Every structure is written in C-alpha cells, then in structure tokens.
Amino acid sequence: MNKTGFIGASLLLALAALASSLFVVDQRQFGVVYQFGQIQRVINEPGLYGKIPLIQTVAYIDKRLLTLDSQDLQPLLTKEKQRIVIDWYARWRITDPQAYVRNFGSTSEGAGAQQLNRVVRNAFQEEINRRNVRELLSSRRDEMMADVKKEVLGAVRGSKPWGIDVTDVRITRIDYAESITSDVYRRMEAERERVAKELRATGAAEGEQIRAEADRQREVILADAYREAQKIKGEGDSAANAAYAEAFGKDPQFAQFWRSLDAWRASVGQQGDVLVIDPAASDFFKGMQAGPAARP
DSSP states (O other), X not given: OOHHHHHHHHHHHHHHHHHHHEEEEOTTEEEEXXXXXXXXXXXXXXXXXEOOTTTEEEEEEEOSOEEEEOOOOOOEEOTTOOEEEEEEEEEEEEOOHHHXXXXXXXXXXXXXXXXXXXXXXXXXXXXXXXXXXXHHHSTHXXXXXXXXXXXXXXXHXXXXXXXXXXXXXXXXXXXXXXXHHHHXXXXXXXXXXXXXXXXXXXXXXXXXXXXXXXXXXHHHHHXXXXXXXXXXXXXXXXXXXXXXXXXXXXXXXXXXXXXXXXXXXXXXXXXXXXOOOOGGGOHHHHHHHHOGGGOO
C-alpha cells in the first residue's frame, strides 16, 4: 500500500471513529448512555455529545406528553350492580429515565403504557363500584376522575417510583353494556308509549268534556233565544191586537170585513186547496161584486 492510500484509509478510520463517538440528543428526547448493559448517564438537554466507541451505546426515550387511551371494553359494575362500559384517556410523560428503565427493563413507551393501563382501569373499577349510574352522569363525575388520578399517582409514585408522571385522567364516554342496552331501550320505549297513551286518554276526556259543555251552552243559548223571541212575538201580537182593536172600534163594519178576509186567506192559503163556492150565496163575494159602497 502506498503512502497516499495509507493516509486515506487512516482518515476514513478516524472519521468513522469520530462519527461513532458522537451522537445528537433531540429536544424531544432523553439520551440514555449504556456501558456493558448499565446506565452510565442520562442526558436531559438537547445537543451534540460524545461516547466511547464500541463500549458505550445510546438509547432514546421520548420526553413529550403522551396519551394513553382505554383499550379494554370489559363492563364495569356500579354500586347498584349495573354493567357499564367507559372510555377514558390518561395524559402522562416519562420524568426519570433511570427509574423507568429499572422498573420496565426497556426504553420503549409501550411497556410503561401497558402497566399504566392496568393501574388506571383498576382505579376506575374501584371508584365506579362506590357510585351509582346517576352519580356517574352528574357533576360528581369530576370528583370521581380526581379520585382516580389520585390513586394512579399513588401507584406510580409509591415506594418504588415508576419514573413517570400522570397529568390528567378523563372519562370520554359512559354507556350501558351491550347485553343490557336493548333491554334499557325497550323499557324506555314502553315508558314513552305509556306516557303517550295517558296523554291521549287525558286529551280525549278533556275533549269530551269541552264538547259536552259546548252542547250545554248551545242548548241554553237556543232556549234563551227562543224565550226572548216568544216574548218579543207576544209583545208584537199584543201591540198588533191593540192596534186592531182601536181600528176596529172606530169602524165595526171594516172589522167584520177584515175578519172575513182573514178567514178566506186561511181557507185558500194552502197549495192544492180546492173550494167549491157559490158566489151568489156568499156575503163576501157579494161585497166584492157590489164595490165599496155595497160592502156590508
């Protein structure tokens, strides 16, 4: 190998050694430096760092706020033994990489999330067992979530800390288990139908009462109107009779003639009436034939 090749190879080896001895820690991560399987140091600040090539290795752990969604849809029992299903989420982050790796044996977030899921679900089961469905749907749900968070923090910060922190625990949905949902819907439907029938029956009874009252008022109004009409008619007849009496008293012959007209009007006033009369034998026709001067 000539001198130029030797120098080039040396430079490449030097660059490779330099590259393997440097590493970058992102601002979103922790850098964990291992030596022979043991943690030598944890780097919290972002930047360029060095390590011993071939002896030390670097692993990275996410330091951002993580979200853990509920993964188990098994029903939980309330205080009154109702089977319900809840959806929840927890916000958490890794705060102590050494404690985290010591507890879970891994730098993966999945190991901590799996264990945290079990703790959160058990805390929810314990709190739900103390409450009924009404309390879970009321403002006391916030109180329950605060109690769950307190229990979870007690577990992760206990005598053997997990190296994580839980910032929030929330319920997103509460529902009956599928096995009893259909029964609940049927009971709700039956109750609504019962209320509807009761309202229809009440409306029909009130309608009959209103119609009966209207009919009664109609009969009263018609009776009052008939009585008033008869009263007015009687007063009119009385006034007419008084006028007739006064007129007839002044001229008795005219009165007799007028009564004859009324009699004839009543006799031949109907359609289809047929009368056979001898005009010569009728005083009325004689008066008509003789004119006013011969009127009896």
